[in-house]
Amino acid sequence: MKACIKFSIVRILAVSMIMAAGFLPAYAADKTLSMWTWKLAYMPGFEAVAEAFEKATGVKIEISPFYPDQTYKQKTAAAMATGSLPDLIHWWGTRDPEFVEQVVNMKDIMTDEWKAQFYPVSFPAVTVSQGDVDNWAAEKDVLPYKKNLKVGDIAGIPLDVGGFYIFYGNKKLIEQAGLDPDKKPADWEEFMQIIKTVKEKTGVPGLTYGGKFAGLWRNWAGVGLFVMANGPEGFAKILKRETKMSDPENLQVLKALEMFVQNDLLQPGILNLTIDDADAAFFAGKAAFDLGGSFTMSTLIALGMAPEDVVIYSLPPLAGSKHMEWKNNPFTLTMMSVLKDSPAKDDAIAFVKFLCSPEGAAIFASNAYSIPAVDLAAAGMEEQLPEALKPIVASFVSEPDYFTIMQEMDGGIDKNWAIGQHEEWRLFDSGTQKIIAGKATAEEVAADFDAAMEAEMAQ
Amino acid sequence: MTTQSSYQKAVRRRENIAGYLFCAPAMFLYLTIGLYTVLMSIIMSFYKWYISLSQSTFVGFDNYTKVLFGKGVVSDLFYMAVKNNIKFAIFSIFTIIPLALILAVLINSRVKAQTILRTIYLIPMAVSGTAIFYMWRGIFQPDGVLNSLLDVIGLDALMVADGWLGNVDTAFYAIVLTLIWGGLPGAMILYYAALAAVDEQLYEAAEIDGANNFHKLIHITWPQVMPITVIIMVLNVNGSFSMFDNIFIMTNGGPADATQVLGTVIYQRAFEQAQNGFGEASAIGWLGFLLTISFSLVGNKLLRANKS
Numbered sequence: 001m002k003a004c005i006k007f008s009i010v011r012i013l014a015v016s017m018i019m020a021a022g023f024l025p026a027y028a029a030d031k032t033l034s035m036w037t038w039k040l041a042y043m044p045g046f047e048a049v050a051e052a053f054e055k056a057t058g059v060k061i062e063i064s065p066f067y068p069d070q071t072y073k074q075k076t077a078a079a080m081a082t083g084s085l086p087d088l089i090h091w092w093g094t095r096d097p098e099f100v101e102q103v104v105n106m107k108d109i110m111t112d113e114w115k116a117q118f119y120p121v122s123f124p125a126v127t128v129s130q131g132d133v134d135n136w137a138a139e140k141d142v143l144p145y146k147k148n149l150k151v152g153d154i155a156g157i158p159l160d161v162g163g164f165y166i167f168y169g170n171k172k173l174i175e176q177a178g179l180d181p182d183k184k185p186a187d188w189e190e191f192m193q194i195i196k197t198v199k200e201k202t203g204v205p206g207l208t209y210g211g212k213f214a215g216l217w218r219n220w221a222g223v224g225l226f227v228m229a230n231g232p233e234g235f236a237k238i239l240k241r242e243t244k245m246s247d248p249e250n251l252q253v254l255k256a257l258e259m260f261v262q263n264d265l266l267q268p269g270i271l272n273l274t275i276d277d278a279d280a281a282f283f284a285g286k287a288a289f290d291l292g293g294s295f296t297m298s299t300l301i302a303l304g305m306a307p308e309d310v311v312i313y314s315l316p317p318l319a320g321s322k323h324m325e326w327k328n329n330p331f332t333l334t335m336m337s338v339l340k341d342s343p344a345k346d347d348a349i350a351f352v353k354f355l356c357s358p359e360g361a362a363i364f365a366s367n368a369y370s371i372p373a374v375d376l377a378a379a380g381m382e383e384q385l386p387e388a389l390k391p392i393v394a395s396f397v398s399e400p401d402y403f404t405i406m407q408e409m410d411g412g413i414d415k416n417w418a419i420g421q422h423e424e425w426r427l428f429d430s431g432t433q434k435i436i437a438g439k440a441t442a443e444e445v446a447a448d449f450d451a452a453m454e455a456e457m458a459q
Numbered sequence: 460m461t462t463q464s465s466y467q468k469a470v471r472r473r474e475n476i477a478g479y480l481f482c483a484p485a486m487f488l489y490l491t492i493g494l495y496t497v498l499m500s501i502i503m504s505f506y507k508w509y510i511s512l513s514q515s516t517f518v519g520f521d522n523y524t525k526v527l528f529g530k531g532v533v534s535d536l537f538y539m540a541v542k543n544n545i546k547f548a549i550f551s552i553f554t555i556i557p558l559a560l561i562l563a564v565l566i567n568s569r570v571k572a573q574t575i576l577r578t579i580y581l582i583p584m585a586v587s588g589t590a591i592f593y594m595w596r597g598i599f600q601p602d603g604v605l606n607s608l609l610d611v612i613g614l615d616a617l618m619v620a621d622g623w624l625g626n627v628d629t630a631f632y633a634i635v636l637t638l639i640w641g642g643l644p645g646a647m648i649l650y651y652a653a654l655a656a657v658d659e660q661l662y663e664a665a666e667i668d669g670a671n672n673f674h675k676l677i678h679i680t681w682p683q684v685m686p687i688t689v690i691i692m693v694l695n696v697n698g699s700f701s702m703f704d705n706i707f708i709m710t711n712g713g714p715a716d717a718t719q720v721l722g723t724v725i726y727q728r729a730f731e732q733a734q735n736g737f738g739e740a741s742a743i744g745w746l747g748f749l750l751t752i753s754f755s756l757v758g759n760k761l762l763r764a765n766k767s
Contacts, residue, residue: 144514212711212714268620271626271715423532426536433716436715439627439715459530
């Protein structure tokens with residue numbers, strides 16, 4: 001009996017040890033930093049910079065992409081709870097990521113000299129402002145960590161800048177339709193006419209975008225139309241629930257989307273397309289225009305599209321808008337954060353400093369086809385920027401963007417915070433899908449939005 | 460004799476101890492990972508959750524009352540999802556059960572190519588779910604296999620220009636089609652096993668009385684396999700309420716929330732929308748669990764009633 005039990009215990013211990021080995025962290029003998037990202041299109045850029053960094057310092061960077069966005073957010077949420085975030089975190093540009101208390105406050109390592117190398121518009125997106133602090137203090141159900149954030153705190157170093165609100169056009173199809181691809185539409189109605197003409201003459205559907213994601217139209221076009229139509233102060237009113245969606249000045253934005261539907265200008269099946277599906281469809285000539293951002297160019301080039309076959313139109317304003325031109329104010333798209341408790345924190349900070357230096361940024365830009373937050377022109381390195389990106393950079397203006405103005409004005413409000421907090425915007429998003437599906441009119445969606453807004457305010 | 464009995468008892472005791480020791484690692488894993496996660500989920504549902512318990516705010520039943528009785532977006536979404544889950548359950552039960560029974564009767568009878576047919580019917584069980592959902596997505600595209608097939612056989616009036624998953628009116632039924640395709644093999648196997656237990660003499664007696672195949676199916680086969688039918692119903696209801704990966708891959712709950720189910724709502728609340736996501740999502744999850752348990756209890760009562 002004793003021999004039988006002893007043998008069983010030995011077997012169980014052996015199995016347990018084998019299983020436990022899988023749970024033990026791997027300690028690398030050499031210096032290897034871990035980095036997570038979700039942007040597959042940026043991997044060539046990250047890998048090129050990591051290679052240069054390793055040559056210079058001997059420190060290796062192991063980059064793991066987790067795709068798509070939701071998977072990455074889920075992964076980091078779990079890692080935050082278990083204390084297993086990587087040494088380097090690539091994240092969307094924001095002042096208050098949920099892991100902010102677990103990463104280095106970059107305010108402590110930022111120098112004036114280094115900051116001067118960036119586009120000035122890079123930092124507002126990642127730096128806590130007085131307005132933020134005041135909003136969080138006044139917020140009823142604010143998460144505790146936000147109350148600990150102070151003015152000037154920086155969650156991550158800006159990596160790349162750009163924006164949404166860009167329509168990419170297939171130059172060949174536009175020319176085939178007898179139009180001049182370099183003549184930019186003055187307003188939304190003229191843009192509609194261009195798309196109609198291209199469809200009539202070529203038979204190719206007008207517009208594509210990742211319609212499977214309900215919020216995409218709002219994020220990449222709708223919000224821009226709101227701001228141009230009503231100005232930052234007007235858009236702030238709807239965010240603060242002081243006006244209704246059914247008011248004419250707001251309703252016109254939904255009606256702008258409805259125009260696509262009424263004229264049958266959307267790619268069939270658009271509501272089942274992911275962002276990548278839409279970019280692939282545009283590349284394959286299944287749609288003449290693709291709604292995207294400055295980052296879309298890197299995807300199109302990765303797919304094999306020649307930059308000279310693409311025209312870029314900034315978001316055209318609705319007729320009669322307060323602002324008749326979308327100033328391409330870049331904002332920080334993504335940032336790099338460093339884990340506070342990383343055993344190789346200094347090496348991680350050194351990597352971020354290199355990645356976000358003119359030298360590193362040039363390597364990143366030429367491999368990832370994304371516009372770095374570091375101003376290469378100011379560093380005398382503009383020739384290192386890929387040709388395809390130069391027109392976008394040339395269109396940048398340096399004054400504060402509409403959303404920064406909206407945030408910093410008296411009684412200002414943060415767009416992302418308001419839309420995230422106010423549930424009626426969820427109905428706006430699903431409502432845009434209903435409009436596209438022909439199941440609701442702009443007026444009906446606006447009415448649902450207003451009813452939800454009132455119900456939420458009453459709760 | 461006494462000595463033999465003592466020896467047998469000692470052997471049995473040794474075997475029991477060895478058995479418990481072998482089960483111990485699995486039990487340990489279940490308790491630490493399985494039970495812990497379940498308990499944490501219950502606790503989360505009473506909090507406005509942020510990273511850990513110490514940093515979260517206790518809100519009592521607020522998350523539950525907001526979902527059940529609130530007049531806002533979350534509550535509307537919850538009830539929409541429950542309605543869709545129930546619709547998926549009803550559609551799959553009323554199609555899978557009769558089809559599975561007929562297929563089981565067919566492969567149970569001495570038809571030609573019985574073995575090949577059995578293999579073909581079981582293929583959906585052998586294929587990875589995730590891969591198959593992406594395949595279905597491709598089939599339902601505007602220029603996918605289904606539309607192309609309809610065009611070729613002259614049924615182009617049935618083609619869906621936006622693709623079956625991109626159209627608000629057809630997305631639901633496209634998903635139902637995939638549920639039937641995936642659920643048939645399991646139900647068919649259960650019926651096949653049940654049919655093997657049906658006494659052949661009942662059929663012989665019925666034939667003598669002049670019953671045809673249809674009469675035998677309705678009056679002999681169907682009552683005899685009723686217990687299995689209840690089991691299949693309960694399994695389908697449970698399956699319908701725990702749907703997530705197929706919806707997430709094929710439609711993400713769209714278009715325009717047409718295919719939202721509890722699984723996708725939980726995922727979106729936790730990871731895509733609210734910052735109190737985990738607390739609300741956990742509350743929705745547990746409400747869904749209570750619904751599923753209720754249906755299972757009803758199913759068990761039906762089963763017991765049928766046995767008696």
